Structure formats: C-alpha cells, structure tokens
Amino acid sequence: MDKFGMHNQTESMYARYSxxxxxxxxxxxxxxxQHRDTLAxxxxxxxxxxxxxxxxxxxxxxxxxxxxxxxxxxxxxxxVPKAAD
Numbered sequence: 001m002d003k004f005g006m007h008n009q010t011e012s013m014y015a016r017y018s019x020x021x022x023x024x025x026x027x028x029x030x031x032x033x034q035h036r037d038t039l040a041x042x043x044x045x046x047x048x049x050x051x052x053x054x055x056x057x058x059x060x061x062x063x064x065x066x067x068x069x070x071x072x073x074x075x076x077x078x079x080v081p082k083a084a085d
Contacts, residue, residue: 035074039067
C-alpha cells in the first residue's frame, strides 16, 4: 500500500469516527474523547457496570449515574489558550 492510499484510509476513519481525532485536535480534546468513549462503554455493558458497582460498593444504577455525570467533563475544564505575544 502506498502512502497516499494510507492517507485516504486515515482521512475516512477520521470522518467516520469522531473519537479518533485528527492532526488539528488538542491533547485535551483527544483524551476527553477517549475517556467519554470508555465511560460510555462501561454504562452500556451491564456486566462491566456491575463489576464497577461491586468494587465501589454502590448500586448499579448509582454507578451508571455517576459515570454519566462524569461524561460531561471527564478530564476537567479545557485549558485556557495562551495568548500569542
């Protein structure tokens, strides 16, 4: 496969899956996407949610609610951009 074919595949992957990022995405945005995808997977999979709820000592519904609330800002507020001088 040539480098142009690989580039086309990469661009189509970026367009299809928003969590994969792109060359212009910041580190904070990328890690936020990863954390949201992980939390969404935990909420959707009942066996993983049950495992986490047992480890935390909470009910499964409370654990899912906590994960859904964490999805709003999983990595805290975005960093303030530095002003160019």
